[in-house]
Amino acid sequence: MSELTQSFDLSCLMPSGSENIVKLGHGSGGRMTTRLIENIFLPVLGNDILNELEDAALINIAGANIAMTTDSYVVSPIFFPGGDIGSLAVHGTINDLSMRGARPLCLSAAFIMEEGLPIADLEKIVKSFQQACLNSGTKLITADTKVVNKGAADKLFITTTGIGIVEKFPAPSVKRAQAGDCVLISGDIGRHGIAIMASREGLDLETTIESDSYPLHNLVWSILNDSNEEGYEKIHCLRDITRGGLAGVLNEIANASNVGIEIREDSIPIHQEVKAVCEILGLDPLYVACEGRLVSVVTANMAEEIVSIMSKHEAASGCMMIGRVVADHPGRVVLRSKIGGNRIVDLLSGEQLPRIC
Numbered sequence: 524m525s526e527l528t529q530s531f532d533l534s535c536l537m538p539s540g541s542e543n544i545v546k547l548g549h550g551s552g553g554r555m556t557t558r559l560i561e562n563i564f565l566p567v568l569g570n571d572i573l574n575e576l577e578d579a580a581l582i583n584i585a586g587a588n589i590a591m592t593t594d595s596y597v598v599s600p601i602f603f604p605g606g607d608i609g610s611l612a613v614h615g616t617i618n619d620l621s622m623r624g625a626r627p628l629c630l631s632a633a634f635i636m637e638e639g640l641p642i643a644d645l646e647k648i649v650k651s652f653q654q655a656c657l658n659s660g661t662k663l664i665t666a667d668t669k670v671v672n673k674g675a676a677d678k679l680f681i682t683t684t685g686i687g688i689v690e691k692f693p694a695p696s697v698k699r700a701q702a703g704d705c706v707l708i709s710g711d712i713g714r715h716g717i718a719i720m721a722s723r724e725g726l727d728l729e730t731t732i733e734s735d736s737y738p739l740h741n742l743v744w745s746i747l748n749d750s751n752e753e754g755y756e757k758i759h760c761l762r763d764i765t766r767g768g769l770a771g772v773l774n775e776i777a778n779a780s781n782v783g784i785e786i787r788e789d790s791i792p793i794h795q796e797v798k799a800v801c802e803i804l805g806l807d808p809l810y811v812a813c814e815g816r817l818v819s820v821v822t823a824n825m826a827e828e829i830v831s832i833m834s835k836h837e838a839a840s841g842c843m844m845i846g847r848v849v850a851d852h853p854g855r856v857v858l859r860s861k862i863g864g865n866r867i868v869d870l871l872s873g874e875q876l877p878r879i880c
C-alpha cells in the first residue's frame with residue numbers, strides 16, 4: 524500500500540450534549556439509530572408488524588404469504604469500484620427480502636435527482652439498475668421521478684420497495700436464535716465500506732478494493748432448500764450485513780432473541796487490504812458495512828451442511844463458522860481475541876463511515 528498523504532476527519536459523529544437535531548450518526552445502524560427509532564418512530568407509527576423490526580415484513584394477502592421491504596440509498600459517491608447506486612439499490616432490496624426466506628418478485632423505485640446531475644451519469648445508473656434486475660430475475664413495475672434544486676440533494680437518491688413470496692415456514696427471523704446454535708458468515712467483511720471510503724476520499728492504494736455488493740437470493744434459496752425438509756426449520760436467522768457491519772447484525776440478533784453470542788477473532792475473514800486500510804485510519808472492520816454478505820444462525824447439527832451448501836456459491840466462497848449462540852450474557856456479543864482475551868463488541872454510538880448505502 525502506498526503512502527496516504529491526505530488527512531481525514533475521523534471525529535465521532537455522536538451528538539455533543541443534545542439530540543434536538545438529526546445528525547449523520549442517526550443513520551449509523553448503531554445506538555443513535557436505535558434511539559431514533561424507539562423514541563420517535565415506533566411510539567407514533569408502531570404496530571404489531573412494524574414493531575418486529577425485521578429486514579422485511581411478512582403479511583398474508585388473499586391467501587398468499589407476501590414479504591415486503593422498503594429502503595433508501597444515499598451512497599456517496601454514486602459510482603464506486605464494484606458498483607453504483609443503481610445496482611446497489613436493487614441488490615440491497617433483494618437481500619432484505621431474501622433474509623426472510625422470500626423469493627423476490629418485483630420492485631418499485633423513486634429516483635430523486637439533483638439539478639445539475641449529468642444525463643450521462645443518470646443513463647449509466649438506470650442501465651445498471653435494469654441489469655441488476657435482469658440478473659436477479661426481478662422486474663421494476665412502478666417508479667417515480669423527482670428533481671430538487673441544486674444543493675438540496677447530493678446528485679441522486681433512490682428509494683425502493685420490494686415484494687416477494689414466502690413459500691416455507693417458519694421463516695428465518697432475528698428473534699429465533701437459540702443457545703447452542705452456530706453462527707456462520709458467508710464471506711469476508713468490510714469491502715463495501717472501505718471501497719466507498721477509498722473512492723470518496725481518493726485514497727492512493729496499490730490495489731483497488733471493490734465493493735462486495737451482490738444479490739443473495741440464490742444463495743439463500745440454496746440454504747433453505749438444498750438441505751432436507753427437517754433442516755429448513757433449523758435455519759433460525761438470516762441477516763445481511765449492512766449498516767453497523769458484522770457487529771451491528773450480531774447485536775441485533777442477540778438483543779431480539781435475548782441470547783448471548785460469542786465469536787472468535789481468528790475465524791472472521793477480512794481481506795488483507797481492508798485490514799490494512801482500517802489499521803491506518805483507525806477503523807474497526809467489525810463495524811464496516813458489507814452489501815453482499817450474510818450471517819446465518821443455525822442449529823449445531825446443521826452447521827457443517829450449511830457451510831458446504833454455501834461454499835458452492837460465488838457469493839459465499841469464503842463462508843465459515845465464526846462463533847456460537849450461548850445462554851450466558853443475553854443481549855451481548857463477546858469476541859475471543861487471537862491472544863486469548865475477551866472483549867465486548869457493542870453497538871457504535873455514532874457512525875464510522877456515513878452514507879455507505
